[in-house]
Amino acid sequence: MSRLLQRLFGRLPVGWLQLTHNRTRFFAALAGVAFANVLVFVQLGIMNSMSSAAVRPYAFFSADIMISAHDANTLSDGANVARQWLYQALADPEVAEGMGLYVTNVPWDRGMTDISLTTFGVDPFQPQFLTGTLGPDAGFLQLRDAALLDRLARGFNRADAAGISPATPLSFETERRTLTAWTTFAGGGGFGSDGYMFVSDQTFLRLFPARRAAAPDHILLRVTPGADVAAVVTRLKATLSDPGLRIRSFADAKAEDLRYQQTRRPTGVVFGFGVLIGVLVGLVIVYQVLSSDVADHLREYATFKAMGYRPSFFLGVVFEEALVLGVLGFIPGMIFGGGILTLMGKVTTLPLRMTPDMALSVFLGTVLFSALSGAIATRRLAAADPADLF
Amino acid sequence: MTEITVSAERLSHWFGQGETRKQALFDVSLALPRGSFTVLMGPSGSGKTTVLTLLGCLRAVQAGSVRLLGHELHGAPEPHLVALRRRLGFIFQMHNLHESLTAAQNVIMGLQVHPGVPDATARAAAAQVLGLVGLSDRIDYLPANLSGGQKQRVAVARALVGNPALVLADEPTAALDKDTAAGVVDLLKRMGAARGTTTLLVTHDNRILDRADRILTLEDGRIVKVEDRA
């Protein structure tokens, strides 16, 4: 290491030698940087998984435009939308088809635990609005009280889920009705619920008698092939001029949901804040170590100044130390952070993992912020006055 | 005519501001010929250290003139002073070695201030100078594992390794016992003579006086006596 740095800097690696001279302090500093890294990794991991969990339900649908109530920030909040807007939208020459979408969370008693499934009521005669296996399987929903279950739902035994097939359907109670799951699809646990379920709009209305056919939660639209979605959205905003409506392309709805989760929801803000705290902890630890190291060596630095070393030499030494702390602290930080994320992902079924992107940005962040701490710490160098040495 | 390494002309210096402003040096003039060994004496607070820091480019000259190696220091910009300092060797009362660096590495720091010295050359030079100060067997020791006299010898080696034109030493023997002190001064004198180095040494120590070519005595910021011994 010493040799490597000597090569790198073309001089004695004074920073490295100085930093490693006091082993206890050195390892404490590395542990501090690693700890800050773990904090950032865990928070970032949770934020990322929150993002992918938030947008996961959008992947179930194949739509171009979504009409929602103005206060609907996600698929499962906001007021209802009158079905009449669906018919008005269909009057647009470039709107090919439309479907009302009903959404609510349904508790499902799984013995030991009650799990909660975000349940979508869809039109089984319009499978083109569904993606993947959901489209072909929508036919099952034409049966009375039929359901499609999320085989990756949290708290749903994987073996039980695998046992569900049209030959061996699973009947279960919810909302005091018996539903029958004919097959399953791949969803997964999120922050709002433990998984997903699809039923027909008819079944949905039977489950929730208070809900009205005339008022779905969202209206999904598909445009004619080749039509410009943005242009259609603009036109619909003009013709459906009700301020209570939020008319957006489906892609925008997904993007806005994501942004909402990250910036407006307490969880998003808390974890975002957690990242900030991690960064600050790292910054303060590195600053603390470097500035006390500078303070402890003022005499030596003053001696070097007297000998004719330029200010750039001292900056170089402090940056060298910052770099060593950043790089060497990152390695255990990444290992522990990754381990904790994997473990948490196993327990929560959230898509928690360390991506190479994440590792790279945390690494660059660590080096950057270490250098920043170093830069702040160098202000103390001014106190090294060689004239005071004699 | 002898070559003058450093000279001062009517050098005055003040410390502090306003009410507390106090003059420490009054019209000090001196000239050190190349290769000479000069001792600067005087009671505590007489201004010896102030003279040393002014000649050594560690303080800005306020009044009068200092010419060092052909350069006027009065009004010289800081980078210029830093560059000049590289041609000097400083020895302090405390050894001021870097605790994290071995004896050899401390000496190398005295050489590395000159750009472009290859690593291997620096190592060889450090080993050689440490040999001259009698520390061949302590090259890879950290300062913590050296005695006081050994540390001060490493400091001498560090000051001399870059072949300085002028060595400025401020009570380098104050922290040493008699024999060790005499050893360090002899070393300075011997190595200075061998290399043509000019040396200015501040001391209280009477035993050192007989090694000087010239003794300057400072009192209350004025040179009151000049004795030539050579």
Ligand SMILES: Nc1ncnc2c1ncn2[C@@H]1O[C@H](COP(=O)(O)OP(=O)(O)O)[C@@H](O)[C@H]1O
């Ligand atoms: N940094 C300083 N600030 C204020 N006064 C100083 C400073 N350094 C020295 N002095 C004053 O200048 C005078 C000469 O000091 P100095 O050169 O250190 O003397 P010596 O080295 O002979 O003991 C003393 O009166 C001292 O108090």
Ligand SMILES: [Mg+2]
């Ligand atoms: Mg003094």
